[in-house]
Amino acid sequence: MQRENVVKSVSRALDIIALVGMKKGGLGVTEIANQIDINKSSVFRTLSTLVQYGYIEQENETQKYKLGYKFLDMSTKLLESIDLRKEAKPFLQELENRTNEVIHLVVYDQGEVVYIEKLEGNETLRTHSKVGKRAHMHCTSVGKAILAHLPDNDVLTIIDRKGMPFHTEHTITEKEVLFDELKQVRQKGYSLDQEENEYGITCIAAPVFDHLGNIVAAVSISGPTTRMNDDRLNALGPIMIQTSQQLSARLGYVK
Template sequence: MQRENVVKSVSRALEIIALVSTKKGGLGVTEIANQIDINKSSVFRTLSTLAQYGYIEQDRETGKYKLGYKFLDVSSKLLESIDLRTEAKPFLQELEKMTNEVIHLVVYDQGEVVYIEKLEGTETLRTHSKVGKRAPMHCTSVGKAILAHLPEHDVIAILDRKGLPYHTDLTITSREAFLQELKEIRLRGFSLDLEENEYGITCIAAPVFDHLGKAVAAVSISGPTTRMTKNRLNQLGPIMIQTSKELSARLGYVQ
């Protein structure tokens, strides 16, 4: 019986927290009691207990209750504990299973991308990528996916510092054309590397956003151009966009 009461009290507290969180200006005891069908004395006792621990606070002017700052402390600890590679692994494995191609996860660092995960797929493909290696942003799908969502002044600073060096005959080396490419990527939701970094290899990528909405990483599928046809890229586009949304949500990003 005691255990059942404890579960009920926790359940009641969670219901109240969820309800209060929906109202920016807070809610009064009567409003809460009416909405979740709990008597006012029980609501008041629960609110008082939550307030003691900082999870709920009462507005001195309105008397209404709203979320307390303790939630910021708890959420920041949760965000700090999130490991990108761990969160991304199931998504990368699903892409590998679906395509049998090479799957990459990169992070943005000082104007370049760094490969932090690579799944080889089951098809044969020789690429220069390996975990720990750095790569340019302007000619890789992962780099372009991130650049397209960085603030414009950051993009310009990177281009000023790094330039648009030639890698293949298909590398975009015109700043005007490259900035236009980034606009198209933002509209499309995914980026392409059409043999711009390595001859014979085509890649498609999508950005990964953190809880602040910053593009901090990207996921890509890489394969030989003979397999990564225009038709296949069109099919993979929506899949990459969905992967981006779901993985970003795991990192705390709310659209």
């Protein structure tokens, strides 16, 4: 790699950090010097500076150097500062390009889902959804994708507060039926809304997790039931799971 306008001391420090980070048990001064072709005194001075700032730590028993907890603190701050909409946008656009359907990104808030992003797709579809709108969770694919990964007590609390209002003749209005479906959602990795919220509209959604493993959002594809038939839903399932995994990984989630 060509390096221009590089401060040698900074470059040396970054090289050492990268090298130490690759070795789980840590490295000694001699090992580091041999691998990056720098004299031991320079390596020691650089390590000593990094230790003072918390980026490198030295094991008392082995005297080897390893990454310091400063990196953990920094990575946590980075993950907490991630803009969900910004990070999700490329994945949403990819779904839109692949399907030409309406794509949604929602978050959970106070017992409801809130639409924070909507891509219209190229096909004609009129839905009630819009950015900023709230919706019930029991009758939407995005809502069920989130409910499936909340504790049962939280789901019961949401149902008690918000109820399970009737939207169409397909709406689930019984707790036992909903819990059975949420179990299936966890098993399949995605959820469906088959005209449960709006007549003529079928949706498929998948959950999104943050770096702590908490459910934070859901992504969905919505289309007319005439296009979103069983064959197409079966084909879209793996795509939704892949998108869920990729976006969650982008947010720092490690399964």
